[in-house]
Amino acid sequence: MIEDLVKIHDKFSVEIKLGFYARRKQPVSDFAVNTWIFIPNSLDINRGTYQKADFYRDLKSNIRLITPSYLLRDIADKEKPPFSLLENALQQLASDPSRTRTAEYEYHIRMFVSIVKSSLREEIQHILENGLDEDLDYLVDNFDNCINNIAANFRSLKRIINVPSISRELMNYYFFGDEFLSNLFEQHAFKLIDGLKKKGHLTGDIREKIMALIHAEINYKKEKGYQVVEKESPNRNRNLVFRLSLLKKYAENELFLNTNQRRDGVWIEQVYLSIAAGLSMVFATAVAFSFQQKYGNFTMPFFVALVVSYMLKDRIKELTRYYFAHKLGRRFFDHRTDISLSEHEIGWSKESMVFVPESKVPGEVLKIRDRSAILEADNRNNREKIILYRKLIRLNRQSLDECSLYPTSGMNDIIRFNVSNFIQKMDNPIVPLYSPGNNDEIETVKGEKMYYINLVLQFKNEDQLDYKRYRIVLNRKGINEIEKF
The missing domain is CATH 1.10.287 (Helix Hairpins)
Incomplete structure (x- = not known):
């Protein structure tokens, strides 16, 4: 199965997150993703002005394991994985701080906080999508209790490794995880308040309960000397933003896969x-x-x-x-990327890019592209340029199972596509329009000049054949929004 999520990463980048889920009883799983990019002729993007090297320079791909899925209430249970695995790793490290035990200890800390992050996101999404009025208080109470239990359980682990055999460097690994967890609790609590507010379900009691959780985490971070947001920061919290980025990279490092790219x-x-x-x-x-x-x-x-x-x-x-x-x-493809982790060959990925004429585009794709009548008429003279970006993935089920102690369902390919090359020949983003005002005075109204890049994605896996269409709305100031059809 292939899942997708397309969103704005920043003003000039689109993020396409593709999830490839390998079947547990199938030794090898093959996936194919074909993406047709329809570009307005006025942007002057063609074979002569936009080479393969330019395309791959604008493309950045991060390949990582799909985070193991656990319910938040199971993470809060001390007797169940993943907490039991983490606690066992700390017990073994305290008794024998060897290189092997140290690597396992750091691995389990990183995996634990990454799993918590994923579970918090899924729990909030569940509350916002399924939090009916009669269940909302229960779901928020459960969210609050689980966070308090996870925080208490993780912070109790310090006593296990607070022994003479553990160096300050090893203790720092624990503190990194502790700080990252505290930031996660605070940030996701804010996201829950914001989501409930937008849906009109934020009551006074719920706000008070979640804000109490936020204040408790802020006070804990101040007590431990961790950095917190300063409203009157002289450098606009520059150091905090930098540290948050480092903590995120450190925590999620275990999920990223090793890649070796070569020509195909x-x-x-x-x-x-x-x-x-x-x-x-x-x-x-x-x-x-x-x-x-x-x-x-x-x-x-x-x-x-x-x-x-x-x-x-x-x-x-x-x-x-x-x-x-x-x-x-x-x-053949332009590149082949071999994917591995911990000396386990998980699979490979192939990719290619080519400009294609409209006659070579499948009829189903053109139907989903769904040009309006005026666009279809204009396309006879100013034909859209079409890029076909192909991706082929193969995953080995046995290697996925062997590379981690946690249940692994597959891998994510997170693609970031920078559109800076597409905006160079755009017109001014503001166009003056005129309208009759009071006493028949002429009023000037500002109109936005927008361009539209259409993406049609085709997903193939076993019996799966799905199509998705997205439209990137942008101008010289950057990406305005991404529409899904």
């Missing part, structure tokens, strides 16, 4: 290029032999034939190479 189809490409060189040489040699046999050596016709044959030989070679390269482009 290198050997077969060399074979085809050798064939092209051989064919051109056969032509040149055949011409030389035939003229030599008819006119003999050291004659003017033989000399002219040699020159012409070698001229044509180079052209035949280049044309044959071009033909094979075109054929290769259909069958």
Whole structure:
């Protein structure tokens, strides 16, 4: 199964999060994602102005394991994983602070806080989507109790490793996790208040309960010397933002997979290029032999034939190479990325990018693109440029199970696409419009000049064949919104 989430990452970047879920009883799972990018002709993005190197420079891909899924109430239970696994790792470290025990201790801290982060997000989403009036108080109480229990359980672990055998450096790993957890509780509590407020379900009692949780975490961080938000910060909380970023990278490092990228189809490409060189040489040699046999050596016709044959030989070679390269482009990909973790080969990913004519786009995709009548008429003269970005993924179920002690359902491919190259030839973002005002005075109204880039995604996995369409709304100031159809 393939899941997708498309959202704005920043003013000039789109984030496409693809989740690839491998079946547990299937040894190998194959996935395919085809993305057609429809670009307005006025942006002047084409084969000549936007090369493969430009596309891949704008593209950034982070491949990581899907965070193991646990209910928040199960995380709050001291007798169940993941807390029991973490506690056991700390007990073993205190008794034997070897390199192996240290690595396991740090691994379980990172996995625990990452799992908590994912569970908090899912719990809040559940409350906002399913929190009916009669269940809302219960769900918020459960959210509050679980956070308090998780915080108390994790903070009680300090006594296990507060022993002479544990160095300050090892203690810091625990403190990093503790600070990250406290930030998670505070941030997600704010998100819950904001979400309930937007839905009109934020009562006084609920606000008071959640704010009490927030104040408790802020006071705890001050007590421990952790950084907190300062309203009158002289440097606009610059140090805090930097530290939050470092803590996030540290905590989620265990989920990121090792990748080794290389060109795809290198050997077969060399074979085809050798064939092209051989064919051109056969032509040149055949011409030389035939003229030599008819006119003999050291004659003017033989000399002219040699020159012409070698001229044509180079052209035949280049044309044959071009033909094979075109054929290769259909069958092979630009890059192949081998994916591994802890010496386990999890699978591989392949990707390619190419401009395609509209005649090569499947009818189903054009139907989903759904141009309006005026756009269809304009497209006859100013045709949209279409980029096809292909991605092929293979995952090995046994390797996924062996690479982690936690249940792993698959991997996420988080793609960030920067649109800075697309805005260079855009018009001014503000267009003056005119309207009759009072006493028939002319009033000038500011209108927004927007451009629309359409994405049609096709997902293939076993019996799954799904299509999704998104539209990126942007101008010279950056991305305004992403619409889903």
